[in-house]
Amino acid sequence: MGAGHAHWLHRDHDSPVHRLAPEVKITAAVLCTVAVVLTPREAFGAFAAYLVLIGAVAGLARVGPGWLIRRSAIELPFVLFAVVLPFTGHGPRTQVLGVALSVEGLYAGWNILVKGTLGVLVSLLLAATTTPRELIVGLDRLRCPQILVQIATFMLRYLQVLVDEARRMRVARLARGYDPRFLWQVRAFAAGIGALFLRAFERGERVYLAMLSRGYTGRLPEGRAPKASKTQWTAGLSVVAATAVIAVVS
Amino acid sequence: MTALEVAGLHFSYPDGRQALRGVDLTLAEGERVALLGPNGAGKTTLVLHLNGILHGGAGRVIVDGLAVRPRDRVALTELRRRVGIVFQDPDDQLFLPTVAEDVAFGPANLGLRGEELAARVDEALAAVGMSEHRDRVPHHLSFGQRRRVAVATVLAMRPSLLVLDEPSSNLDPASRRELAEILEGLAVTTLMVTHDLPYALQLCPRAVVLDEGRVVADGPTAELLADADLLARHRLELPFGFAFSRPLP
Numbered sequence: 001m002g003a004g005h006a007h008w009l010h011r012d013h014d015s016p017v018h019r020l021a022p023e024v025k026i027t028a029a030v031l032c033t034v035a036v037v038l039t040p041r042e043a044f045g046a047f048a049a050y051l052v053l054i055g056a057v058a059g060l061a062r063v064g065p066g067w068l069i070r071r072s073a074i075e076l077p078f079v080l081f082a083v084v085l086p087f088t089g090h091g092p093r094t095q096v097l098g099v100a101l102s103v104e105g106l107y108a109g110w111n112i113l114v115k116g117t118l119g120v121l122v123s124l125l126l127a128a129t130t131t132p133r134e135l136i137v138g139l140d141r142l143r144c145p146q147i148l149v150q151i152a153t154f155m156l157r158y159l160q161v162l163v164d165e166a167r168r169m170r171v172a173r174l175a176r177g178y179d180p181r182f183l184w185q186v187r188a189f190a191a192g193i194g195a196l197f198l199r200a201f202e203r204g205e206r207v208y209l210a211m212l213s214r215g216y217t218g219r220l221p222e223g224r225a226p227k228a229s230k231t232q233w234t235a236g237l238s239v240v241a242a243t244a245v246i247a248v249v250s
Numbered sequence: 251m252t253a254l255e256v257a258g259l260h261f262s263y264p265d266g267r268q269a270l271r272g273v274d275l276t277l278a279e280g281e282r283v284a285l286l287g288p289n290g291a292g293k294t295t296l297v298l299h300l301n302g303i304l305h306g307g308a309g310r311v312i313v314d315g316l317a318v319r320p321r322d323r324v325a326l327t328e329l330r331r332r333v334g335i336v337f338q339d340p341d342d343q344l345f346l347p348t349v350a351e352d353v354a355f356g357p358a359n360l361g362l363r364g365e366e367l368a369a370r371v372d373e374a375l376a377a378v379g380m381s382e383h384r385d386r387v388p389h390h391l392s393f394g395q396r397r398r399v400a401v402a403t404v405l406a407m408r409p410s411l412l413v414l415d416e417p418s419s420n421l422d423p424a425s426r427r428e429l430a431e432i433l434e435g436l437a438v439t440t441l442m443v444t445h446d447l448p449y450a451l452q453l454c455p456r457a458v459v460l461d462e463g464r465v466v467a468d469g470p471t472a473e474l475l476a477d478a479d480l481l482a483r484h485r486l487e488l489p490f491g492f493a494f495s496r497p498l499p
C-alpha cells in the first residue's frame with residue numbers, strides 16, 4: 001500500500017517543468033486549454049502552432065512523444081465519435097475519395113478531434129510533470145474550495161487503495177489456481193470486484209481514522225513543494241501568453 | 251499523576267454490537283501496561299476511544315487531566331497530540347509518498363513548520379533506527395520496517411500516552427526484539443495491546459485482561475500469566491513450551 005505506484009501518469013524525473021510550482025502549472029494548463037477551445041475551428045494554422053508549443057514544453061520536460069501518444073488512448077472513444085460525424089451530419093455534402101461527406105459533419109468532427117487531442121495532451125503534460133499530491137497542494141494554494149480539494153485528496157487515496165487491494169486479491173486468486181484465460185472463470189472476477197470495493201472502502205475508512213488520530217483536520221501539509229516565485233509565474237504565464245497570441249491572431 | 255483514566259465506558263457499534271460494557275482502567279504516569287484479551291474482546295474499540303475517534307456511549311475518558319469531549323474541536327486537537335496511536339496494520343497508517351513526509355504529517359498537523367518540523371522528523375526516525383530510509387517509499391519497505399516507521403509517525407508528535415495495537419504481530423524474531431528495545435528506551439506512558447504474552451511479560455510490569463467488553467483482571471503481568479485458570483477462562487494461551495510459575499510472595 002502507500003503512494004507511488006498507482007501514478008502511471010507521472011513521469012518521475014527532474015526537469016525545469018517538473019520543478020515549476022504546481023499552482024503555476026495548473027493555471028497555465030487551464031488557461032491554455034481555454035484558449036484552444038475558443039480558437040475558431042477553421043484556424044488550421046493556429047492548431048499547428050499549438051502543437052509546436054506543446055512539443056516544445058514536452059521537450060523541456062523530457063516527456064517523449066511515444067509516451068504521450070500511448071497515454072492519449074483515453075481519448076479514443078471521442079475520436080470514434082468524431083469520425084462518425086461526417087457520415088451522419090446534415091447539410092451540404094462534399095466528395096472525399098468518392099464518398100459523399102457532410103461538410104458540417106467534417107468540421108464538427110475536426111473540431112472535436114483537434115481540440116480534444118490538444119486538451120488531452122496539455123492534461124497529460126500536467127500529469128506527467130506533477131505528482132498527484134502536488135496537484136492537490138496546487139489546487140489548495142489556488143484557493144480552490146476546500147471541499148473540492150478534499151474530494152480530490154480522497155479520490156487519490158481510494159484509487160491507490162483500490163489498486164493495491166486489487167493486486168493482492170488477484171495474487172490470492174492466482175495462488176488458488178485461478179487462470180483468468182478461461183472465460184467461465186469470469187465469475188470469480190465479477191465476485192472479486194464486489195469484494196474489492198467493500199475491502200477498499202473499509203481500508204480507506206481505517207486509513208482515514210489513522211489520519212484523524214494524527215491530528216488531520218482536512219488540510220494536507222504542504223510537503224516540500226516550494227511556493228511559486230515571480231520567475232516561475234512568469235515562465236508559466238509566458239506559455240499562456242504564446243497560446244493567447246496564437247488564438248487572437250488566428 | 252494519572253496519565254489515563256477510563257471509567258464506566260460503554261460502546262455499541264451502529265449495527266447494535268455491544269463492544270464495551272463498562273470498562274474501568276487507570277494508568278499512572280510513566281507506566282507501561284499490557285492490554286490482553288481474546289479476539290473480539292473490544293481492545294481496538296477501547297483504543298479508538300482514547301483519542302475521541304469513537305465516542306457516544308456512557309462513561310468517561312480523561313487523558314492527563316483533559317476530558318475527551320468529542321464536540322470540542324480545540325480539546326480534540328490537543329487530545330490527538332497527547333495520545334499517539336500506532337495502528338494494528340502499518341499499511342493503514344502510512345499513506346504519503348516518502349517515509350519522511352509521513353513522519354512529518356502528524357507534527358505538521360499540529361502546526362510545526364520548517365526547521366522545527368525537520369528536527370522532529372529526524373528525532374523520531376533516529377529513535378526507531380530508520381534515519382537512512384527517510385526518502386524511501388513506505389510500501390517498498392519490509393513489514394518490520396514499516397511497523398517501525400509507523401511508530402516513528404506517532405513519536406514525532408511527542409505524545410504523553412503511547413498506544414500500540416499489537417506491535418509485535420507479523421514481525422520476525424529479530425524485528426520483534428529490536429522493537430522491544432526501542433519501546434523499552436522510551437520514557438512515555440504506554441498501553442500495549444497484544445496477543446504475545448511473553449512480549450507483555452518482557453515489556454510491561456502490569457497487565458490488564460479485557461474480555462467481552464469488561465476488564466476481568468488487572469495486576470502484575472507475571473502473576474496473571476501464572477494463573478492458568480484465568481488464562482483458560484479468557485482464551486489466553488502461552489506459546490508451546492512456555493510456563494510461568496507464580497512468583498513467591
Ligand SMILES: Nc1ncnc2c1ncn2[C@@H]1O[C@H](COP(=O)(O)OP(=O)(O)OP(=O)(O)O)[C@@H](O)[C@H]1O
Nearest residue numbers: 263265267269287288289290291292293294295296
Ligand atoms: N466497525 C464495526 N462494526 C460493528 N462491529 C464491530 C466493528 N468493529 C468491531 N466490531 C465488533 O466489536 C467487538 C470488539 O471488536 P474489537 O475490534 O475491539 O476487538 P479486539 O479485541 O481488538 O479483537 P482482535 O484481537 O481480533 O483485534 C467484536 O465483536 C467485533 O466484531
Ligand SMILES: [Mg+2]
Nearest residue numbers: 293294338415
Ligand atoms: Mg484489535
